[in-house]
Amino acid sequence: MATTDAPAVLVEGLHKRYGEKRAVDGLDLRVEHGEIVAVLGPNGAGKTTTVETLEGFRRADAGHVRVLGADPARAGRAWRSRIGVVLQDNHDLAEATVREIVHHMAGFYPAPRDPEQVIDAVGLREKATTRTRALSGGQRRRLDVALGVVGDPELLFLDEPTTGFDPQARHEFWDLVESLRDEGTTILLTTHYLEEAERLADRVVVVARGHVVAQGAPAELGGRQARRARVRWTVDGAPREEATDTPTALVAQLASRLGRPDGEVPGLQVLRPTLEDVYLGLIGEHGTADAPHEEAAR
Numbered sequence: 001m002a003t004t005d006a007p008a009v010l011v012e013g014l015h016k017r018y019g020e021k022r023a024v025d026g027l028d029l030r031v032e033h034g035e036i037v038a039v040l041g042p043n044g045a046g047k048t049t050t051v052e053t054l055e056g057f058r059r060a061d062a063g064h065v066r067v068l069g070a071d072p073a074r075a076g077r078a079w080r081s082r083i084g085v086v087l088q089d090n091h092d093l094a095e096a097t098v099r100e101i102v103h104h105m106a107g108f109y110p111a112p113r114d115p116e117q118v119i120d121a122v123g124l125r126e127k128a129t130t131r132t133r134a135l136s137g138g139q140r141r142r143l144d145v146a147l148g149v150v151g152d153p154e155l156l157f158l159d160e161p162t163t164g165f166d167p168q169a170r171h172e173f174w175d176l177v178e179s180l181r182d183e184g185t186t187i188l189l190t191t192h193y194l195e196e197a198e199r200l201a202d203r204v205v206v207v208a209r210g211h212v213v214a215q216g217a218p219a220e221l222g223g224r225q226a227r228r229a230r231v232r233w234t235v236d237g238a239p240r241e242e243a244t245d246t247p248t249a250l251v252a253q254l255a256s257r258l259g260r261p262d263g264e265v266p267g268l269q270v271l272r273p274t275l276e277d278v279y280l281g282l283i284g285e286h287g288t289a290d291a292p293h294e295e296a297a298r
């Protein structure tokens, strides 16, 4: 039960096929205790299959998987009580109220959070006595998050947690995730929102066609080349552009070289690639999930 030096999640060479489809194809992943890792990737890249394998809901065809020191395919109830899960699709609890469900779920864990505090934390106080069938999509998702955290998990899996959230709800959810991080919860999330990954993740892992194609801190993903700034300016109305690691020096040089009395550089723009730019570049390089595998095409 004690936390060891072993990572919270360790995946080596994970493979999973559905018939001929290689959904996960040699995926490696490591999540340290206390870390928030965001898994990004196009539709069909294998993110959900991977996460569901880590949660013990799917069996790997091959590979080494350890989650909190155990093989999820064989781990028992004590292990399950240490993880929290927010799935992409949800079971139907339509007739129960928010309060009933959160209290009910808390009862399955040895040391749950206070269900009323959880209801507050996910912003469902005003809906506590509402039946779940009467919740909006975003409210329903907040309830899913409440059910994922009520057991006070050491490790929380969030599969596209904010899909369907309005911008305010998304920001509130991010605050909630950050407070969980401050309490030491390890979090693995999948998302299609680059802003979400940038805001929350210590590390971003990009998956395409069933394996990891890049990983790193959000500010470093893609390496120096992908992160170069582009400086644009005009000379006699004609556009010029240069990629550089030192945009400030280039701008200073342009200001003196162009020799305008006011020191202004006409049409000056300094563009730095966003995480989205870098991500789209990586995905472009590695093809989309549904492109045929190179091996298959040979």
Ligand SMILES: Nc1ncnc2c1ncn2[C@@H]1O[C@H](COP(=O)(O)OP(=O)(O)OP(=O)(O)O)[C@@H](O)[C@H]1O
Pocket (backbone or CB within 6 Å): 018, 021, 022, 023, 024, 041, 042, 043, 044, 045, 046, 047, 048, 049, 050
């Ligand atoms: N139960 C299943 N049976 C057959 N094929 C499946 C099954 N689940 C997933 N797949 C296929 O496996 C591949 C990976 O799917 P997965 O759901 O893991 O991707 P994902 O990265 O989570 O995608 P998304 O971003 O759309 O949620 C896809 O091509 C998908 O069609």
